[in-house]
Structures are given as structure tokens and as C-alpha cells.
Amino acid sequence: MEAWNTFVEGDNLAVLHALARxxxxFDLVYIDPPYNTGSVLAYHDDLRGADGRRAGRHEAWVAMMRPxxxxxxxxxxxRGAIYVSIDDNEAAYLRLLLDEVFGERSFLAQVVVNLNPKGRQLGKGFATSHEYLLVYAYDARTCVLDASSPDDVDARDFPQVAPDGRRYRRLPLRNTNKKFNPETARTLHFPVWGDPETGEVRTAAFDGGVEIWPVFGDGTPAVWRWxxxxxxxxxxxxxCRRVRGRLGARIDVYQRDWLDTAGGRDRRKKLRTIWPADEVGSTDTAxxxxxxxxxxxxxxPKPTGLLRRILTTMPGDARVLDFFAGSGTTGHAVAxxxxxxxxxxxxxxxxxxEPVRAGSDAARAxxxxxxxxxRARLQAVADTVGGGFAEVSLGLLAAQAGSIADPLPEAVS
Structure with missing residues (x-):
């Protein structure tokens, strides 16, 4: 069985080229690249402009990231998508760069991630408490990313119980947005018939059914959503049921929105574009x-909760790539x-x-x-969570013509 986690040590650009050859x-790419806070970049590309001069700070970062x-x-x-973590130092430049590489139409979201709820207290200015995730599809027409998650679904939001025990909530079948009306959505303005005693709804008249037109609360004509x-x-x-509105009693039609969806699939809730720390973790928990x-x-490091939320947006058999792996959070989250x-x-x-800083905790360890x-974290993940761990040398990866999923002579598990 293929290991859940495989590791390659080497310059990520060389590795990416070897993978392409x-x-x-891969279905999902997540990266947490250098945030360009002013320190020297660890990736020693020839960062010079077209005129041969040494690139400026932002230009050098973009020149490193583009290839x-x-x-x-x-x-x-x-079917793939890419998520890139970034902070304010390069967020604007990264957005433009991703537009160039993936195309503006492939943009899916710019998510605000609250990784430091207390805010950074050092230095002047605001106590910054957030970063960003920029999300792009390989091709928006074929991408399978589902911007929803089962994690935040609360059964208490579905208070009604059907005779078979299934829970649901009532959603108006009438479109509540006044931009949609008989003038703008003509084909959705029509009558249905319903029996408020039994709740039955049909598109044609039947015994016991009364004609029901879609109307707003103020009595003006509306349209259905279906x-x-x-x-x-x-x-x-x-x-359908009797309701009492501003203009008195009327009969209205509602959709039964089920907690348990068809086929036994988990109910999912659409993800918002602000992810608080109490949902995805913080730098402290990481x-x-x-x-x-x-x-x-x-x-x-990034918290595994952040990566696990990202993973919920893609299929359960996704092949994931992280070429700025840092401490190995992505592999940990996959396991x-x-x-x-x-x-x-x-x-x-x-x-x-890249050498760790002299005198750091890592060096002392x-x-x-x-x-x-x-390497150490992914091996520990394999030992504690399971799924195995394999390491492949860059030389072997570059030399092979097949898949890294094939048995490799230098792989260890």
C-alpha cells in the first residue's frame, strides 16, 4: 500500500520539474511560502531584473515565486486547486501573480485566517491577527473543489421532524430577494396548488388544493426559487402551511431542507471567507x-485544523502536494x-x-x-497516527520515468 506521506529533500523548483517530467x-496543492518580511530568501535563484540590476524586495520575491x-x-x-498562505507583505503581489499563472477566472476566494487572536503586540501600528489564503482552480470549469464542510453543521438548526424521524428545516420556496420578481424572472412566476391541512403541494389543481401564488410579505408579486x-x-x-403576515393570514410553500441528504452523504455547510482560530486553530496550538x-x-507552523479544513473541500482520495513543507503540517493533517x-x-x-538557526531549539535537538x-515530524506522524512514511531522493526522482507511487529502491517506511 502506498504510504500516506512521502518526503523529498531538495530545492522545490528542481523537484517540481522532476515531477512534471x-x-x-496532484489534485490539491497547499503552500506556505516565505512571507518576505525583509530577511534574505533561502531560495538562491538569480533574482535580477530584465536590465540586469539586482531586483528590489518585492520584485525578488515575485521572481522567486513565479517559476x-x-x-x-x-x-x-x-480537477485540482491550489491554496497559498500569505500575509500583508506580499498579498497584493501574490494575487496578481496567481492571476497571471492561473488566470483571473480561476480565482476562487481570498480567505482571511485568524491565526493570532490576540494580535501581534510588538512594533507600531495595529495588532495584526490575520493572514490570508488565496485559492485558485487549475481550471474553474473542471475543478472539483467544494467550498463547504460538514464540520459546522448543527442539528439544532433543523428543528422539524418528519414522520420517518428525519430532521429538516423549512426554507421559503419563494425567492426572498426582491431583485428576482415577475419582471426579471418571468418563468418563475406561476401558481401551484396546495392543501394546508395535509401539506401536499402540486403544480396542477387537485381535490382539497387551493391556488397559491408567490408574493412578498407586503403583498407584491414574487417568484419561486424552483x-x-x-x-x-x-x-x-x-x-404548504398557513402563515400570518403583515397583511393577515395566507398560505405559503416551504422547502423541506433535510439534515440527512440523499444517499446518506454528510450534510455540508458553505464555508465563509473568514476562518476564526476557534475553528481552525492558531499559531499557539500549532x-x-x-x-x-x-x-x-x-x-x-500552521495548525493541522487549517489544513484539515482545506482537505474537506477536496475528495477523500486527493493527491496532495506541499513544496514549502516547513514543519510538515500538511502531511500531518492528511494522516x-x-x-x-x-x-x-x-x-x-x-x-x-536550509540550515536551522544556530542556538535554536531545533539545533539543540x-x-x-x-x-x-x-522528516522527523512525518516519521513521528507515521508512528503515532499511521499510514506509513517514505522518503525519496531528488536524484532518484529525477532519474525515474514512472510514478513516485511505484515501489522505489531507496524508499524507507
């Missing part, structure tokens, strides 16, 4: 997660998600052998490079 495809994003797109499947054929097909999901596995060896829901996700993590931290 091998014909590899990596282009190479990432080359290894994405047609077409007549859809109402006919899903009449079992509709109910540090604690790393510490529990390999010690306090990484200063600013946790698989263990929780029986998924078959795999993750390829890539990190360079005997971890000489950031790649050593990634």
Missing part, C-alpha cells in the same frame, strides 16, 4: 502540535484526515536542506536543517 499530477507557481500548475490535475418541473419532481420535499511529536523545534474518515489521500512534502524537522 515524470508525468505526476515555482508555473511549475506547480504543470503538475496539477484538471421551476415547475423541479417542483413536480421534488414535491415530496415541499410543504506549536503545541509540533512540540507533542518532536519537541519545540519550529517557530511558526489525521485519513484516520478520521477512512480516506485514501496521499501527500508529497518537499523541503530544502540535533536537527541541522529544516528538512530534518519535516
Amino acid at each position: 515524470a508525468g505526476e499530477e 515555482r507557481l508555473e511549475a506547480a500548475r504543470a503538475v496539477m490535475s484538471s 421551476s415547475a418541473p423541479l417542483i413536480e419532481r421534488r414535491a415530496v420535499d415541499l410543504v 506549536v503545541a502540535e509540533v512540540k507533542a511529536l518532536v519537541g519545540k523545534v519550529f517557530e511558526s 489525521l484526515a485519513n484516520a478520521a474518515d477512512g480516506g485514501r489521500r496521499t501527500c508529497l512534502s518537499v523541503n530544502s536542506a 540535533g536537527l541541522a536543517t529544516v528538512a530534518d524537522i519535516t
